Amino acid sequence: MKSNKIFISGDEAVAQGVRLSRPHVVAAYPITPQTITVERLAEMAESGEMEGEYMHVESEHSAISATMGASSVGARTFTASSSQGLLYMAEGLHYCSGGRWPVVMMNANRSVALPWSIYGDQRDSLSLLDCGWIQVYVEDAQEALDMIIQAYKIAEHKDVLTPMMVNLDGFILTHTYELVDIPEQEMVDKFLPAFQTPNKMSFEEPKNLGFSSKPDDNTEFKYQQNEAMFNSIQVLKDVDQEFADTFGRKYDGMVEEYRCEDAEVVLVALGSVCGTIRVVVDKMRAEGKKVGLLKIRYMRPFPEAEVKDLAKRVNAIGVVDKDISFGYEGTVYTNVNSAISKIDKYVYKSNFVGGLGGRDITKDEIEEMFNKLFSGVENKSEEKVEFFSLNVESND
Amino acid sequence: MTNLVDIPKVNAKNMTEKEFFYGHKACAGCGGSIAVRLALKVLGERTYTALPAGCMSAVGFIYPQMAFNTNAIITTFPGSASMASGIAVGAKALGQKDVKTVVFAGDGGTADIGFQALSGMIDRNDDVLYICYDNEAYMNTGIQKSGLTPYGTKTTTTPAGDNIPGTITHKKNLFEIIAAHDIAYAATASIGYPQDFLNKVNKAKHIKGATFIHVYASCPTGWGTPTETSVEIAKDAVDCGLIFLAEFEDGEYKLNRNPKQFAPVQDYLKKQGRFKHMSDADMQCVIDNRDKKWSRMRKHWL
Ligand SMILES: Cc1ncc(C[n+]2csc(CCOP(=O)(O)OP(=O)(O)O)c2C)c(N)n1
Ligand code: SF4
Numbered sequence: 001m002k003s004n005k006i007f008i009s010g011d012e013a014v015a016q017g018v019r020l021s022r023p024h025v026v027a028a029y030p031i032t033p034q035t036i037t038v039e040r041l042a043e044m045a046e047s048g049e050m051e052g053e054y055m056h057v058e059s060e061h062s063a064i065s066a067t068m069g070a071s072s073v074g075a076r077t078f079t080a081s082s083s084q085g086l087l088y089m090a091e092g093l094h095y096c097s098g099g100r101w102p103v104v105m106m107n108a109n110r111s112v113a114l115p116w117s118i119y120g121d122q123r124d125s126l127s128l129l130d131c132g133w134i135q136v137y138v139e140d141a142q143e144a145l146d147m148i149i150q151a152y153k154i155a156e157h158k159d160v161l162t163p164m165m166v167n168l169d170g171f172i173l174t175h176t177y178e179l180v181d182i183p184e185q186e187m188v189d190k191f192l193p194a195f196q197t198p199n200k201m202s203f204e205e206p207k208n209l210g211f212s213s214k215p216d217d218n219t220e221f222k223y224q225q226n227e228a229m230f231n232s233i234q235v236l237k238d239v240d241q242e243f244a245d246t247f248g249r250k251y252d253g254m255v256e257e258y259r260c261e262d263a264e265v266v267l268v269a270l271g272s273v274c275g276t277i278r279v280v281v282d283k284m285r286a287e288g289k290k291v292g293l294l295k296i297r298y299m300r301p302f303p304e305a306e307v308k309d310l311a312k313r314v315n316a317i318g319v320v321d322k323d324i325s326f327g328y329e330g331t332v333y334t335n336v337n338s339a340i341s342k343i344d345k346y347v348y349k350s351n352f353v354g355g356l357g358g359r360d361i362t363k364d365e366i367e368e369m370f371n372k373l374f375s376g377v378e379n380k381s382e383e384k385v386e387f388f389s390l391n392v393e394s395n396d
Numbered sequence: 397m398t399n400l401v402d403i404p405k406v407n408a409k410n411m412t413e414k415e416f417f418y419g420h421k422a423c424a425g426c427g428g429s430i431a432v433r434l435a436l437k438v439l440g441e442r443t444y445t446a447l448p449a450g451c452m453s454a455v456g457f458i459y460p461q462m463a464f465n466t467n468a469i470i471t472t473f474p475g476s477a478s479m480a481s482g483i484a485v486g487a488k489a490l491g492q493k494d495v496k497t498v499v500f501a502g503d504g505g506t507a508d509i510g511f512q513a514l515s516g517m518i519d520r521n522d523d524v525l526y527i528c529y530d531n532e533a534y535m536n537t538g539i540q541k542s543g544l545t546p547y548g549t550k551t552t553t554t555p556a557g558d559n560i561p562g563t564i565t566h567k568k569n570l571f572e573i574i575a576a577h578d579i580a581y582a583a584t585a586s587i588g589y590p591q592d593f594l595n596k597v598n599k600a601k602h603i604k605g606a607t608f609i610h611v612y613a614s615c616p617t618g619w620g621t622p623t624e625t626s627v628e629i630a631k632d633a634v635d636c637g638l639i640f641l642a643e644f645e646d647g648e649y650k651l652n653r654n655p656k657q658f659a660p661v662q663d664y665l666k667k668q669g670r671f672k673h674m675s676d677a678d679m680q681c682v683i684d685n686r687d688k689k690w691s692r693m694r695k696h697w698l
Contacts, residue, residue, distance in 0.1 A: 024489035025482060053489045057478060058516030065475030065513065069482025072469055073444065075489055077482075095472050201467035201483075203442055203495075210470035211457035 004182045010173035013141035013180045014080070014106045014166070015040035017148030019050045020188040021104075024075035024195075027055040027066040031085040032118045033170040034108040038080060052076075060085040064092030064103070071101035072209055074200040076152065079103060082170065083110035083124045090128060096163045097132025097225065099210055100199050102155035103163040104148065105133075109271065109322075110170040111357040119358020120170030121322040122270065126299070126331040132225055134164040134232055135299045137270040141178040144168050146249055149188060153239045156195050159231040169272040171358065183247055191246045229301050236298065254303035256295040257310070259285060263292030265316040265373035268307075268336055270296050273320060273361050280366040291370050296332065307339040316348040316373040320366075322355040329353070329385040337383075348376040351385040365389055406598045407591065411437050420463035421455040425623030427613030427630055428452050428529040430587045432500050435527055435609075438597040441466055442495050444483045448476035448510060450502035451536045451615075452529065474509045476501045477517035477526060484523040496601055499526045503544035504534040507568050518577040521605040525597070528570070528608070531615035539618045543568040546638070547685065548678045549670050551618075556673040566685055574608045575644040582644040586612040588631025592641055592652060612639045620669015629667060635659040637686050640693065649697035661686065 008016070014037045018026065026045070028038045044050035057063045060081050067077040081089060086107055096103055107125050111117040125135060134154065138144045147166045155164040168174055201207050213221055237253040244250035258274075259281050260266055267277055274295040284291045294310055294317075296303060311317060317340065321330025328334065333351035340347055352369050355361040365388055376384070404410075416436035422429040428451055436443065445468035447453040453470040456463040471479035476499045484497040501510055506528035517524055533551050534540040540553040541563050549563040556562035574582045581603050585593040593611055600607035612633055614626040621629055633639040637658040643650045661683050665671040674682075 025486050027482065053485045055481065055485055056520060057481075058519070059512060061472070061474055062478030062481075062513045062516055065472055065478035066482030066485070068475075069446070069469075069471070069479035069484075070486030070489070071482075072479075073483055073486040073490065073492075075486035077486070091472055092475065201444055201469065203467070203492075206441075206465065206467045208457050208462035208464050208468045211459045211462065212454065212470070213459045217459060 005179045007177055008180050009175050009177050010141040010144050010168050011036035012040050013145040017145040018078045019044050021152050023052045023078045025053050025070035025077045027057045027063045028080040029060045029063050031082045033174040034080050034082040060088040064089040067103045068096050068101050076195040077103050080106040082108040083112050086124045093131040100161040104151045105165050107165050107167045108170045108174045109167050117357040121356045123323040125167050126323040137167045139274050141180045150239050153192050154236045157235045160228050160235050162228050172272040233301050254298045255306040258293040260292035264290040266292040266294050266314050267318045268294045269320040280363050302335055304339045308343050311340045311343050311347050315377045318350045318369050318373045321353045324353050349383040352388045354388040403602045406438050406594050416465045423617045425616040425626040427587045427626050431529045431611045431613045435597045444497045446471050446480040446499045448501050448505040449473040450505050452500050454536050476510050477513040480524045481517045481522040497524045503530040504542035507543040507570050518579050518606045525600045525607045528610045529613040531613050533618050535615050535618045548674045561678050571610050580605050582608040584610045584642050586630045586634050632664045636661045636664045651697050
């Protein structure tokens with residue numbers, strides 16, 4: 001296979017993925033650390049490299065509204081945001097999934113104010129887990145590019161018709177340069193044909209969209225939306241396989257297991273921290289410790305089957321959360337724990353909350369987490385939620 | 397730019413008999429629905445209609461009863477202009493020809509929450525005709541004050557009592573704020589002068605790019621007026637000078653009507669429940685404000 005590797009940042013990789021997907025309309029509003037994506041797309045529109053229309057919207061609310069408008073006439077659309085911008089879109093995010101418009105968005109994961117912070121954690125997208133979007137988290141720039149292309153195919157599938165958010169850790173992925181393989185346009189065109197949908201206004205068959213519904217049928221619409229989300233589980237696996245057949249890269253669908261075959265304790269995480277965890281897993285494995293990593297790729301739909309399957313095989317599961325649902329625990333943990341509770345077996349569980357507002361999660365900290373999991377199993381401890389590497393005294 | 401002189405005229409005789417807004421659930425005598433109905437007759441079948449939350453969307457799309465015979469969509473409340481922009485740009489990207497996108501938004505959806513998106517839409521000059529039907533309050537949520545509610549109006553959030561005489565701000569100067577964007581075409585209208593409104597919609601239809609019409613549209617429910625007087629009261633508003641008919645075109649303002657004498661403002665106000673409580677001093681305040689406005693318009697727009 002011919003390869004065309006260039007040295008680009010995660011943001012630029014996203015822009016390349018968007019260009020290759022041939023969107024009709026791009027509408028996005030700049031916000032650090034997503035900005036480079038928007039700038040690159042503008043340059044591509046200027047040079048004619050990207051054929052779609054580039055809209056200079058005046059806000060994120062308008063960005064999501066404009067993409068919905070364009071999608072409602074059958075156009076393929078892209079938007080991008082982060083943090084405050086994503087939250088400013090929140091009304092539109094629910095609207096978009098309810099309208100069943102397969103908009104694709106890149107979100108650069110960034111902490112949300114206050115305190116103001118431009119650095120990365122995942123509280124922005126995880127706090128919007130219930131807005132009806134498919135959410136995928138990537139680990140590097142190549143995966144970011146590939147997932148943009150896959151996202152269109154998944155979101156636009158007739159059994160899915162659900163918008164999709166591709167999440168990249170701010171700075172760690174958006175601004176780090178890597179060698180990225182840029183697929184050939186011809187092959188992308190073959191993999192991703194033009195967007196076709198019955199869910200649009202047209203002059204051949206006029207429609208009224210975005211309607212109201214009475215209590216008599218609202219639940220049925222929401223049921224269908226939920227079914228579509230479940231339908232996407234098979235679709236995203238098929239799309240990943242087809243992607244592998246075409247481009248030679250595979251991402252394993254909902255989750256990726258790393259050295260979990262005979263693992264006794266595993267850490268569960270999303271996004272770029274998985275890279276650090278892999279290194280620690282290798283080190284500890286070399287020391288004879290049976291540790292592993294479960295990288296959750298999709299938070300919605302949630303990989304319940306995969307988490308349950310793993311829980312049956314291990315003694316302890318720790319969840320690394322770069323977010324917190326104030327007054328409770330990390331959001332990823334809530335989801336993982338809920339899946340584990342459905343199997344009939346004792347597994348020691350622990351939630352490690354940290355890395356907020358861009359603080360590094362170090363290899364030493366990860367090793368300590370693994371060790372805590374081992375001792376939790378040994379002492380048959382209660383499940384635990386803790387902030388790690390904290391500079392202030394915690395309550396306990 | 398389109399040569400506006402060559403545009404074929406519309407009138408009651410050559411207008412389509414087809415109804416594009418049929419079977420809706422608006423109150424009897426609703427001025428907003430008259431504005432939508434008339435405008436769609438001029439705009440015709442190749443129109444995408446976008447409406448934010450507000451009375452016209454609430455009465456038009458109650459699944460499974462859809463009142464628009466042409467393509468229509470409810471937008472987010474703040475995003476009517478941006479969603480319409482997306483429709484227009486999407487249609488362009490898909491190579492669709494001879495299509496028009498129109499927004500029908502209330503005064504609240506236009507002058508308040510939707511204003512940012514509207515400003516952006518005009519700035520980009522997207523091919524959208526934005527029609528604000530002005531019933532002078534948030535009607536769909538039960539008659540609350542908007543930025544276009546006039547001085548003295550009693551609404552549910554500006555109740556009139558011993559301490560406050562209802563609404564204490566004057567109407568936002570919407571038409572001129574829009575014109576200040578250097579938009580290609582903007583106009584004011586009233587459903588009390590339907591031919592004038594039709595002409596303006598027709599003009600806007602033939603202009604490629606962003607256009608704006610602010611149409612005064614009575615609301616018997618919110619105003620406390622008899623349903624059969626809706627058109628009459630919308631005409632009265634113009635005749636007493638509280639509403640003016642004007643255009644902004646090629647950077648110039650034009651007054652379409654410049655009456656030598658105004659009908660008495662008091663007669664207009666006293667016909668409506670929402671102004672019943674007004675004192676003579678409050679009415680004088682309304683008149684003074686009108687006179688100031690007209691002296692400015694006459695000085696600069698004639
Ligand atoms: C973001 C948001 N805020 C508030 C509302 C509630 N809301 C629905 S309609 C409406 C008032 C509409 O007033 P206006 O635009 O003047 O139109 P009218 O009802 O008078 O036709 C409001 C406040 C909403 N739908 N969305
Ligand atoms: S409340 Fe007023 S604007 Fe709303 S439908 Fe009734 S008459 Fe029309």
